[in-house]
Amino acid sequence: MxxxxxxxxxxxxxxxxxxxxxxxxxxxxxxxxxxxxxxxxxxxxxxxxxxxxxxxxxxxxxxxxxxMVEQPVSLEDEVITGVMIESLLKALTTLSEEEKWLINELFFCGKSERELSAETGVPRKTISYRKEKVLNRLKKVIKN
Known part of the structure; x- marks a missing residue:
């Protein structure tokens, strides 16, 4: 059969x-x-x-x-964006290499949790948990 x-x-x-x-x-x-x-x-x-x-x-x-035309950005918005980017970059330096890799794959490379799970063999739920943990840590660092 x-x-x-x-x-x-x-x-x-x-x-x-x-x-x-x-x-x-x-x-x-x-x-x-x-x-x-x-x-x-x-x-x-x-x-x-x-x-x-x-x-x-x-x-x-x-x-x-x-x-269809780009709207002008105010100077105030540009300064706020610059400060936010600077804070994020500073916060990213506090992460471990594994956490940086995870954030890079999910947010900068645009991979989904499922794609990353398939590539690494790590369960999707585990990847989701790790992502949330890293994001919460980044939020705390940025607020301080």
Whole structure:
């Protein structure tokens, strides 16, 4: 029976529609195609829910051009941002190498907890716990 299941897996074909015609493809391409397709549908649903479209904004006397232009930043905002960045960099120096690596992977490299879990073999819950612990420590250092 084990060989029968293996044969079924081997024979399973994956198809994607292109211009109304189904083409056979690999499992990886199939998965990527439908993941991308689902993402597009999600964004469309979200846009409709919040009524976000160029046509809607143009027709509602909304100055779309103003949203496309960068808004000027006040000097006060730049100073506050600079002080916050300086405080964060100072706080990051208090972390251990492992904690710095975790923060770097999650926030600067943009990896999810699940991706990091798959790469390292560490359970996702453990990564989540460590992240929260590090973030709480950073908050305390920044407040002081």
């Amino acid at each position: 084990n060989k029968k299941n293996e044969n079924k897996k081997e024979r399973k074909a994956f198809y994607i529609p292109i211009d109304g015609i189904l083409y056979e493809t690999s499992e990886e391409v199939y998965t990527a195609y439908y993941r991308m397709d689902r993402r597009e549908r999600y964004l469309d649903e979200r846009s409709r829910k919040h009524e976000l479209s160029l046509e809607t904004l143009s027709g509602s006397e909304y100055p779309v051009e103003n949203k």
